[in-house]
Amino acid sequence: MVLYQLLQKHSGVTKINLYDHKLTAPSELNQVVPIFRGDQTEVLPYDDDAIIQNNDAVFFATSAGVTSKIAPKYMAAHFPVIDLSGDMRLASEAQYTKWYHKPAAPAKFLRQTHYGLADFESAKGQTYIANPGCYATATLLGLAPLVQNDLIEPDSIIVDAKSGTTGAGKTPHAITHFTQVDENLQIYKPNQHQHIPEIMQELQSWNDQVPAIQFMTTLVPINRGIMSTIYAKVKAGVNEDRLTSAFKETYTNKHFVQYTGTQLPDIKQVVGTNNCNVGFVYNLVTHTITVASVIDNLLKGAAGQAVQNFNQLFNYKETEGLDLQTFLP
Ligand SMILES: NC(=O)C1=CN([C@@H]2O[C@H](COP(=O)(O)OP(=O)(O)OC[C@H]3O[C@@H](n4cnc5c(N)ncnc54)[C@H](OP(=O)(O)O)[C@@H]3O)[C@@H](O)[C@H]2O)C=CC1
Ligand SMILES: CC(=O)N[C@@H](CCC(=O)OP(=O)(O)O)C(=O)O
Numbered sequence: 001m002v003l004y005q006l007l008q009k010h011s012g013v014t015k016i017n018l019y020d021h022k023l024t025a026p027s028e029l030n031q032v033v034p035i036f037r038g039d040q041t042e043v044l045p046y047d048d049d050a051i052i053q054n055n056d057a058v059f060f061a062t063s064a065g066v067t068s069k070i071a072p073k074y075m076a077a078h079f080p081v082i083d084l085s086g087d088m089r090l091a092s093e094a095q096y097t098k099w100y101h102k103p104a105a106p107a108k109f110l111r112q113t114h115y116g117l118a119d120f121e122s123a124k125g126q127t128y129i130a131n132p133g134c135y136a137t138a139t140l141l142g143l144a145p146l147v148q149n150d151l152i153e154p155d156s157i158i159v160d161a162k163s164g165t166t167g168a169g170k171t172p173h174a175i176t177h178f179t180q181v182d183e184n185l186q187i188y189k190p191n192q193h194q195h196i197p198e199i200m201q202e203l204q205s206w207n208d209q210v211p212a213i214q215f216m217t218t219l220v221p222i223n224r225g226i227m228s229t230i231y232a233k234v235k236a237g238v239n240e241d242r243l244t245s246a247f248k249e250t251y252t253n254k255h256f257v258q259y260t261g262t263q264l265p266d267i268k269q270v271v272g273t274n275n276c277n278v279g280f281v282y283n284l285v286t287h288t289i290t291v292a293s294v295i296d297n298l299l300k301g302a303a304g305q306a307v308q309n310f311n312q313l314f315n316y317k318e319t320e321g322l323d324l325q326t327f328l329p
Contacts, residue, residue: 001033001035001036002298002299002302002303003059003061003084003302003303003306003307004016004018006303006304006307006321006322007307007321009321010307010310010316010320010321011316011320011321012314012316012320012321013321016041017044017051017054017055018041018042018043018044019043019044019045019046019047019051020032020043020044020045020046021045021046023043023044023045023046024045025045026042026043026044026045027042027043028040028041028042028043029041029042029043048070048073048074051079052074052077052079056080057079057080057081057082057310057313057314058074058079058080058081058082059081059082059083059084059306059310060081060082060083060084060085061084061085061302061303062084062085063085063169064085064086064087064100064102064194065087065100065102065103066085066087067081067083067085067087067088067105068087068088068096068102068103068104068105069105071083071087071088071105071109071113071128072105072106072109074128075109075112075127075128078127079127080127080128080129080313081127081128081129082116082129082131082306082309082310082313083113083128083129083130083131084131084302084303084306086100086130086133086194086195086198087100087104087105087130088105088109088110088113088128088130089113089115089130089132089133089198089201090104090110090197090198090201091107091110091111091113091201092107092110092197093105093106093107093110095197095201096110096197098197099192099194099196099197100194112127112128113128113129113130114126114127114128114129114130115130115132115198115201115202116129116130116131116132116305116309117132117136117137117140117202118256118305118308118309118312119141119254119256119257119276119308120140120144122312123309123310123312123313124312124313124315126313129309129313131302131305131306131309132198132202132305133194133195133198133301134163134167134195134226134295134297134300134301134302135161135163135167135193135195135199135217135226135228135301136195136198136199136202137276137295137300137301137305138161138226138227138228138276138293138294138295138300138301139159139161139195139199139215139228139230139293140199140202140203141257141276141278141293141295142228142230142278142291142292142293143157143203143230143232143291144206144250145243145246145247145249145250145251146232146243146246146289146291147203147206147207147210148206148207148246148250149246149250150207150209150235151234151235151238151242151243151246152232152233152234152235152238152289153232153233153234153235154207154209154210154211155210155211155212156231156232156233157210157213157214157230157231157232158213158214158230158231158232159199159213159214159215159216159228159229159230159231160216160218160228160229160230160231161215161216161217161218161226161227161228161229162185162217162218162219162220162226162227162228162229163217163218163219163220163225163226163297164219164220164221164222164223164224164225164226164267164297165181165219165221165222165223166223166224166297166298167219167226167297167301168219175188175219176219181219181221182221183221184221185218185219185220185221186218186219187216187217187218187219188217188218188219189217190216190217191215191216193215193217195215196213196215199213199215200212200213222267224267224271224272224296224297224298225267225268225270225271225294225295225296225297226267226294226295226296226297226301227266227267227292227293227294228291228292228293228294229290229291229292230289230290230291230292230293231288231289231290231291232288232289232291233287233288234282234287234288234289236287240282240284243280243282243289244261247259247278247280251278255318255319256274256275256276256300256308256318256322257275257276257277257278258275258276258277258278259278259279260277260278260279261279262279262280262281263279264279264280264281264290264292265277265278265279265292265293265294266294267294268326268327269294269326270294270295270296270300270326271296271326271327272296272299272324272325272326272327273296273299273300273304273324273325273326274296274299274300274304274305274307274308274322274324275295275296275300276293276294276295276300277293277294278291278292278293278294279291279292280292299324304322304324307320307321307322308322
């Protein structure tokens with residue numbers, strides 16, 4: 001729904017076809033999703049062949065376990081796909097099965113996808129883009145200057161990440177029940193979160209010395225937003241000026257990532273936008289850096305980054321469709 005809203009305002013998108021796997025006949029959007037009152041756009045029954053024939057590209061906003069089955073058909077047709085789900089992000093079948101507890105797509109297809117961390121890897125010339133996970137995006141953007149420049153002890157990374165409830169999707173669960181979420185903090189999936197392997201895959205592509213990360217996720221009583229708080233031991237000989245210059249150099253020319261210096265960012269700064277705000281403080285006593293990285297999970301963590309990848313893929317201006325403003329107050 002958020003992606004649909006963004007694409008409606010994109011100057012290069014002339015027609016949006018919506019597909020729903022539960023429909024057997026076309027239905028108006030306002031019937032399928034009543035919040036789109038008055039929108040008579042037809043939602044069509046899901047059909048791979050019709051999608052390939054009648055569109056220039058497809059976005060999948062599907063649950064885990066869906067595109068692992070259908071991706072090969074789109075890849076065989078060389079049809080452009082931007083996949084918001086986690087199914088095609090990992091290059092290894094075994095890793096997918098271990099972390100998602102589902103059968104993986106065949107390895108030869110997994111190896112052909114592009115991991116679309118849009119501020120670092122351009123989707124230009126790619127066919128199948130695996131849009132990164134929300135926690136993975138916030139965490140990788142917080143760690144990139146440190147890991148790429150080899151400034152921290154590679155085995156010392158600890159990530160304490162928090163998300164609002166929209167991250168959990170539309171199906172209600174016991175932990176997302178209002179009375180359970182409100183005025184509460186809930187740690188979930190300790191050491192088992194499915195974003196750990198994609199974070200590791202990307203970190204190791206930047207610096208093969210990183211052996212593992214300690215990663216924890218907490219559900220917090222807000223609708224939108226992720227804060228990834230990252231701790232690591234700074235390498236001997238690296239001072240605060242070097243850390244600062246690494247963040248400045250990495251993010252100077254990246255439109256959607258703002259380095260906030262020692263003013264650690266808060267979630268409201270980015271909610272409603274495709275931005276990631278990143279800041280850090282350095283503790284000279286413990287030689288520990290603390291990085292805070294914040295995003296809107298539904299935008300930079302999903303639909304916004306998907307449009308960023310779409311812009312790269314089809315040569316649109318980087319900011320096309322993404323000139324968004326923070327929600328106020
Ligand atoms: N929410 C977030 O913060 C983030 C989400 N994502 C990704 O974005 C996408 C959308 O997320 P979100 O809206 O939260 O997810 P939801 O869980 O709310 O929605 C998943 C959708 O997939 C549909 N679906 C399920 N099975 C099939 C199938 N076999 N064929 C076609 N469609 C199917 C569901 O339809 P129905 O309910 O009718 O079965 C539902 O509309 C997902 O790919 C998710 O992995 C990525 C990062 C962050
Ligand atoms: C709060 C909450 O439950 N968040 C979800 C966010 C992950 C998500 O949407 O990730 P995929 O893109 O990998 O499906 C979670 O922790 O699993």
